[in-house]
Amino acid sequence: MEVFEAIRGRRSIRNFEDRPVGKEVLQRLIEAGIWAPSGGNAQTWRFIVVTEKHMLNKIKMLSPGLLGDPPAVIVVCQNRKEAERKGGRLGVELVSVMDTAMSAQNIMLAACALDLGTCPIASFHREGIQRLLRLPEEILPHLLISVGYPKGAPNPPERQTEGICFFEEYRG
Amino acid sequence: MEVFEAIRGRRSIRNFEDRPVGKEVLQRLIEAGIWAPSGGNAQTWRFIVVTEKHMLNKIKMLSPGLLGDPPAVIVVCQNRKEAERKGGRLGVELVSVMDTAMSAQNIMLAACALDLGTCPIASFHREGIQRLLRLPEEILPHLLISVGYPKGAPNPPERQTEGICFFEEYRG
Numbered sequence: 461m462e463v464f465e466a467i468r469g470r471r472s473i474r475n476f477e478d479r480p481v482g483k484e485v486l487q488r489l490i491e492a493g494i495w496a497p498s499g500g501n502a503q504t505w506r507f508i509v510v511t512e513k514h515m516l517n518k519i520k521m522l523s524p525g526l527l528g529d530p531p532a533v534i535v536v537c538q539n540r541k542e543a544e545r546k547g548g549r550l551g552v553e554l555v556s557v558m559d560t561a562m563s564a565q566n567i568m569l570a571a572c573a574l575d576l577g578t579c580p581i582a583s584f585h586r587e588g589i590q591r592l593l594r595l596p597e598e599i600l601p602h603l604l605i606s607v608g609y610p611k612g613a614p615n616p617p618e619r620q621t622e623g624i625c626f627f628e629e630y631r632g
Numbered sequence: 633m634e635v636f637e638a639i640r641g642r643r644s645i646r647n648f649e650d651r652p653v654g655k656e657v658l659q660r661l662i663e664a665g666i667w668a669p670s671g672g673n674a675q676t677w678r679f680i681v682v683t684e685k686h687m688l689n690k691i692k693m694l695s696p697g698l699l700g701d702p703p704a705v706i707v708v709c710q711n712r713k714e715a716e717r718k719g720g721r722l723g724v725e726l727v728s729v730m731d732t733a734m735s736a737q738n739i740m741l742a743a744c745a746l747d748l749g750t751c752p753i754a755s756f757h758r759e760g761i762q763r764l765l766r767l768p769e770e771i772l773p774h775l776l777i778s779v780g781y782p783k784g785a786p787n788p789p790e791r792q793t794e795g796i797c798f799f800e801e802y803r804g
Binding site for chain 2: 461462463464466467468470472483486487490492494495496497499501503505506507508509510511512515550554555557558559560561562564565566568569570572573579580582583593594595596599602603616617619620621623624625626627628629630632
């Protein structure tokens with residue numbers, strides 16, 4: 461699939477077929493994720509891929525933002541200690557958050573190219589997910605990405621184009 | 633260009649040809665940016681595209697992270713007031729930062745597909761850029777993206793693959 465086609469064709473999917481996603485496919489998504497840039501090439505991201513039904517159910521209970529029943533959830537985390545060591549306060553508070561999101565966008569575009577649907581989820585109980593996945597204190601879950609074969613294709617929400625982009629100077 | 637090719641082929645470029653990037657091309661990049669997902673479909677991003685030489689010079693002086701002489705810089709901003717109104721504290725502090733980064737990743741992949749080089753830059757003087765671009769208080773510059781035709785193709789930094797991805801549970 462072409463880059464622009466994936467960029468325009470990606471939807472946030474909240475309704476999934478009851479059909480598993482193969483491990484090799486999920487590994488390809490993670491590989492797409494680690495090809496994102498990271499501030500100072502820090503690569504402090506960690507990915508936990510959950511496909512076991514009882515764990516997915518628990519993740520759902522902790523995540524108001526997670527809709528539908530995806531057969532897989534990728535939990536994108538950051539090693540906070542490593543991010544601080546490599547990038548200081550800016551690294552841990554800002555840059556590593558951006559690294560997570562750029563990596564997630566790669567994963568979601570790659571998924572789109574493989575006919576998978578995804579949804580990024582920031583609304584979840586951080587401490588709950590951390591405990592559930594037995595993450596040590598320094599591994600912070602930043603974002604969940606639900607992954608599965610989409611049931612139906614929602615229309616894209618309209619994009620605002622007025623007052624969004626300015627050349628040379630802001631005129632708000 | 634194929635999605636995976638762009639994801640793997642994108643490099644952070646810090647050396648540019650002395651050759652302008654057309655306005656239509658820059659507009660295509662912004663269009664790619666606004667097709668990113670945003671938390672609660674908030675779309676609180678704002679993009680300032682700078683191509684005037686005297687402004688680029690001033691941006692460089694304020695941005696230790698900006699290397700080389702790109703013919704264009706895209707300043708990805710967020711409307712802080714709107715982000716707070718739409719998403720509360722989580723929206724303004726976390727989700728809008730991720731929105732910026734996902735949008736930036738779209739821009740950088742689209743640029744790669746158009747044979748352009750880019751580099752995301754988080755190390756810059758925020759208040760200085762805000763003053764220089766005459767941004768009102770609520771418009772916060774989050775990230776700079778330098779854009780231009782690359783001079784040379786650097787080798788990609790090696791990706792860490794050990795201890796990065798885990799299935800079902802973390803084993804750090």
